[in-house]
Amino acid sequence: MSDASGKAASPAADRTLTVLEALVRAEEPLTLTALAKAAGVPLATCASIAYTLEQRGYAVRRVVGRSHFWRPTLRLYGLAIELVRKVDLPSLVQADLRRLAESLGMPAHVGILEDASVVYVAKASTPGFVQFDTYRGKVAPFDLTALGRAIAAHLPEAELKPLLSRLSRGVGPKAAAPDPGQFLALLAKVRADGYAIESEEEQAEIACLAAPFFDAEGAVAGAVGVTGFARQLVGEKRKAAVRGVVQVGQEVSRRLGFVV
Template identity: 65%
Template sequence: MTARTAAQRPAPKTAVPEPEKPASPSVDRALTVLETLVGAEEGLTLTALAKATSIPLATCASIVYTLEQRGYATRRVVGRSHFWRPTLRLYDLAAPLIRREDLSEVAQPQLRELADALRMPAHVGVLDGASVVYVAKAATPGFIQFDTYPGKVSPFNLTALGKAIAAYLPDAELEPLLDHLVQGTGPKARKATARGVRTQLAKVRQLGYAVEDEEETAEIACVAAAFFDSEGAVAGSIGVTGFARELGGRKLVSATELVVRQAKEISAKLGF
């Protein structure tokens, strides 16, 4: 038997990668249906939707009926045909994420000005359930750095950022939060009661800003003020964090004035 020459040898087969299979086919189908509805210029019938997504008709029907029950799809009946469209419930789902991303950009000049003027780290926070989430920060140079960062989550009733926001919530939105109060461990922590928090929030509205003085952590204090969106609803808060000994007397007065001013600047940017 003679050996084949290079020209005679069959070309090596190129491995064709198999398409990655979704971890959950049912979720994948539901998202495909939703994305197809969003991308369609007009409402789609079940038959058209099944054809566009390559999903069996019965499965497609189950998905859109579920989307309808959850408020993400609606249908218009014309004769015997049902035309399906997505609803703005999707916007409600994404709005908090969009708002957080926008705020980190919108508030940067105000954060920087606060941090530079007071030589303290400045933050923007938004409310997520009974917690305040730090979504942006302007740091200050120096060896000592506070344990605050974008993404940090703290109980709303133990932070100036959280109290500044909660003070302007409608009662229907505030009431559920009062069932999730957290007791502070700082030396000046007050007993976490719904009545006590309501009293604090009333004072915040009266003053126009919130103060947290060694309630969550010893030696740490914060000052924050709320800002509002174009419809007048509270959208978040901006504040500074420093050592309690540095946020007292005249320094506290100047800090609150600057914080309130910057909060108003952000409100104006948001159309309030």
């Protein structure tokens, strides 16, 4: 948290985290002088922080002559593993999905990418006679869903490239032959718009709209979306759906530790 001027609420904590981040990001052990320069903090302050991190087990040093070379330990990794075990994505998003589904009158979902498929890991249904064929555990081609497109648009090139040879063709009336070039152009539009849409490509009369969310490292972690009849996701309804999925995506990103 920061005040209106942008200053950290706790400068001491802010400096400590900055030093720790500099240690983790360094390609090799650093002297105190180099660490202070990388973190942008005074040398004496950096030394106090480094010795404290050493006492707490987050850093170690190697003495070479009169120089001390510092590096982080894997204690942070242990904390991260504990956190990952506690983060239950379906539980994390369920209340938001319920509100989204109720506000739009459409089922809402969260999907993650597994290989070349999107797996639906959470869903909030809406009451009514019509129930769409979406459920927790459903697997679908990543390129034929708005969820998958929202995720793929933010993948690093090295992760996206192998997927381009695994594009699918839907059975809907608007389905087209898989084309890597056209799909890349589509993903560029998704990035620019901030959301993805698929309409009557995977199957007739059905459309879906989704926005991505990101983890603490800034990597895309999944997407939140809604599904409805294609004739529904138009005009003001579509605008409301865009606002809804984008807002939920941003909220989930915040909970996962992503900071813009």
